[in-house]
Amino acid sequence: MKDFPNAFSRPGLLALLVAGALITPRSGAASGAPLSAAGDGWSLGVAEVPAPRVPGAKVRTTARVEVLAGQVGQGAAPLQAVSAAQAARQVADGTLDVWVGVWSGEGGPQAGVRVSRLVWSAGPMAIMRTDTDIHAWSDLSGRTVCLSADGRVSGELSARFGAIEQIYASAADALLALRIGQCDAAVQDEDFMKQLLAFPEWRKFSSRLAPYRPQVLTRLMRDDLSAPRQAAVRRATSPQRLRELARQQARDIAFEVYLDQTVPDCH
Secondary structure, eight states: OTTOOSGGGSHHHHHHHHHHHHHSTTHHHHHTOOOOSSTTOOOEEESOOOOOOOTTSOOOOOSOHHHHHTOOSSOOOOOEEOOHHHHHHHHHTTSOSEEEEOOSSTTOOOTTEEEEEEEEEOOEEEEEOTTOSOOSGGGGTTOEEEEETTSSOTTHHHHHHOOEEEEESSHHHHHHHHHTTSOSEEEEEHHHHHHHTTSGGGGGGOEEEOOSSOOEEEEEEETTOOHHHHHHHHHHTSHHHHHHHHHHHHHHHHHHHHHHOOSOOOO
16 A cells, blocks of 8 residues: 555544544445435435445445435435436426436426536546556557446447446446556546546546546426425535535545555556
C-alpha cells in the first residue's frame, strides 16, 4: 500500500475515514436494503436495485448515484427496480412517485409525468495510468477494460471499440483491478471519475478519455405529487445534493479500494 502516502496514510484522517465507514448509513444503499428518499415516504424507482449484502461480506458502495440519492430520511419505502422502458408508464399510473436513471424517452411521453434532466454526467469516462499509450477510444481495441456489474456500458465498449471487457462485482473491485495492473483502463460515470481523481492517490491514474457520447440522468416525477413531496424530491436530486453524493461516493469507493489493496501497484 506504499502508493497511498498522503490522505489515507495519515493516522488522523485514516481514523476519521474508518469512523465514517462505521457510522455513515451507506451500506443500505450498497445492499439494496429498504430506503426512503424522503421522510414523508415518496417512492423511488431505479433501473437496478443492488442485491442484499451477504452477512460478513465486504461493504461495497454502488456505482449508481441515483441509488444513493434515495438515501434521505427515515421512511420505510424501498427502492423499486423498474426498467427505463417501463419508467414513464409506472410513474404515470402512480405505481412510482419518481424514477431516476438514464432515460431517452423510452415508452414514449406520458400524461401527468414531469421530465427533468439532472445535473449529473453519466457519460462513460475512462481512466488509465499516466504512462498509458491509450489516447483515444479507438485505442481500446484489443485492450482490457475494467467495468463494474452496476455500471452503464457493459457490452458497449466491446461492440463499439473492440475492447476486452472484464466485469467486476463492484466499482471498488474494478478500480482495484486497474490499480494492480489487471486491465488497461476503467470506465464509470464522468462525474464520479472526476471526483475520484481529486484524490492525490489517484494522480498516477489521471490519464483520461472524455465521454464519447453525452449522457445525463433524468428524473421522472408524478405531476400530482403533493407539494411537500415534490420539494423533498427536488432536494434529494438537486445539483448541490448530487455534488455531495459524488464526493461521498468517491471517498467511500476510494477507501474500499485502499483497504483491499494488498499487493503493490505495478510500476
